[in-house]
Amino acid sequence: MKQFEPLTRKSDEKPVRYLIVDDSVFARKSLARLVESFGGELAGEASDGVSAIAEYERTKPDIVLMDITMPQMEGIEAVERIVQEHPEARIVMVSSVGYQDNILAALQKGARHFVQKPVKPDALYEIIRYVLNDDAVTASAGTKELPQ
Amino acid sequence: MRMDLIQPFIGSLDAVLAEMMQSPVTIADLSMEEQGYQRKGTAAVVAFRGQIEGRMILDMDPAAASFVVGQLGEEPSDPSEPIVLEAVAEIANMVIGNAITQLNDRGFEFKVLPPAFLTEEQCAKAGQDSEATILRFETAKGSVYLNIAMHYLARRNHERVPAAVS
Numbered sequence: 001m002k003q004f005e006p007l008t009r010k011s012d013e014k015p016v017r018y019l020i021v022d023d024s025v026f027a028r029k030s031l032a033r034l035v036e037s038f039g040g041e042l043a044g045e046a047s048d049g050v051s052a053i054a055e056y057e058r059t060k061p062d063i064v065l066m067d068i069t070m071p072q073m074e075g076i077e078a079v080e081r082i083v084q085e086h087p088e089a090r091i092v093m094v095s096s097v098g099y100q101d102n103i104l105a106a107l108q109k110g111a112r113h114f115v116q117k118p119v120k121p122d123a124l125y126e127i128i129r130y131v132l133n134d135d136a137v138t139a140s141a142g143t144k145e146l147p148q
Numbered sequence: 149m150r151m152d153l154i155q156p157f158i159g160s161l162d163a164v165l166a167e168m169m170q171s172p173v174t175i176a177d178l179s180m181e182e183q184g185y186q187r188k189g190t191a192a193v194v195a196f197r198g199q200i201e202g203r204m205i206l207d208m209d210p211a212a213a214s215f216v217v218g219q220l221g222e223e224p225s226d227p228s229e230p231i232v233l234e235a236v237a238e239i240a241n242m243v244i245g246n247a248i249t250q251l252n253d254r255g256f257e258f259k260v261l262p263p264a265f266l267t268e269e270q271c272a273k274a275g276q277d278s279e280a281t282i283l284r285f286e287t288a289k290g291s292v293y294l295n296i297a298m299h300y301l302a303r304r305n306h307e308r309v310p311a312a313v314s
Contacts, residue, residue, distance in 0.1 A: 001219075024241065026234035029220045069260075096245025097260075099252050116249075117242045118167040 004125050006039025007132060009062055016132065017043035019061035021052040021078070022094070023070045031065055031094065031119070038125055049073025049081075056082050056089070063128060066111070068095040068102055076106050083110030090131050094119060153200060153251070154281055154296055160246035161206075161285060161294050164239060168216050171288040179282050184272035185295055189213060190227045191266040192240040196248065198258020202298025205266065206240040209290030237263040243294075 007016050018035045020042065022028050032042050043059040046052040048070045056064065064082070068075040075093060082089050093106045096117040103114045112131045115124055158175070165173045191207040208216075210227040216235045217224050224232050240263045248260060280297040 024234060024238045026217075026220075026231065026238040029231075030238075033220060071262075096242040096249075098246070098249040117245065118164050120167065 001033060001037050002121060004038050004121075007125070007129055008039070010132065016040040016062045016128070017059070019044045019046065019052070019055055019059055019064045021046045021049075021055075021064060021070070021075065022067040023047045024067075027067065027094075027117070034119065034121055034124060035063075035065075037121065038128065047071075049075060049078030052078045053081050056086070062090065063131065064089065064091040065094050066091050068093060068097060068106070076102070076109055076111075079106055079111050080109040090134075092124075092127060092131060094124075150300060153298060153300060156247040156250040157204060157243065157294065157296055158283060160250070161243045161283075161292070164242045164246065165285055165287055165292060168219075168239060169212070169287040169289055170219075174286050175283055176286040176291070177282075177284040181280050181282055181295075185280065185282070187266060187268050187271040188291065188293055190232055190236045191271055192233070192237045192263045193266050193270075194240050194244045194263045195261045196244065196258050196298075197261070199256045199301055200251065200258055200298055201301055202296065204240065204244055205271065205293070205295035206236060206243060207271075207293040207295065208236050208239070209292065212287055212290035212292055215289035233265050237265065 008014060009016055016038070018040050020028050020031045020035070022031065028045050035042065043061040044055040046055045050073045052064070052066065066075045066079060075095070079091050082091065087110070089110065091111045093111045093114045094117060095102070095114070098114070098116040106114060112134060113127050115127060162173055185205065188207050189209045190213045191205055193203055193205045195203040213227055213232050213236055214224055216239065217231050222231055244260055248258065280295050283294045285292045285294065
């Protein structure tokens, strides 16, 4: 697997800590390997929106990679609840379904970006770098220039 | 079956496989089938409901499925291991997600049900319900089969606007 120049936190130059949320074990393992190749650390994993909220509270990750379609609570609702409590949360949606409505809803609830599966490593790396450097408290779809 | 509705699934599988198998992919064979479908390896089915209804079976040769899992650093000894099933289900999810995104952009609305694994017997039954289009994709690591059956229920929203009558 390609190794990327490690992404670090702006505040202390330590490795970026990730929370990966997806109901597919395969998807979680794939994303975990990918973020390791970015020099990151896996802070936690969750398989649905409810446990994602709990894991966020427990681990306070730098980046959340969040699926949309999941049992119990979908990703967009989980984003809303996390951002309500933690407006600084940096959440990137990672989903195979790229409906405009879904993307807009996620961004309006506070997600910082959207990546469609299958994830291209270079694209995700650039997006995470962008999100880490984006100091805006809330995302606003349509007013930001997002990397493709 | 309307090819314009199947095309997004073909394009989507082509793109997903190219990314997952890290090698070029070609369509080696296309056939229609009304009898039961014979499973070739590890198979997952995803059903969809709405203006288009049907189901898609993704069936991967053991070698192809093992290659995908091998990229996680795991070496499955059996194609029925949970991680292999998970991999095939996730690929099926990606294929259908990308396909319905394209169809949604064209005005179709529908809901996708969670993927389910198919035993040989279930596969044979799944093939008996309607005429299916079966495509065999050839990758460097083995064959992948897309078995798709669907019917078109309703007109798209913009087609429902009544024509002006003078």
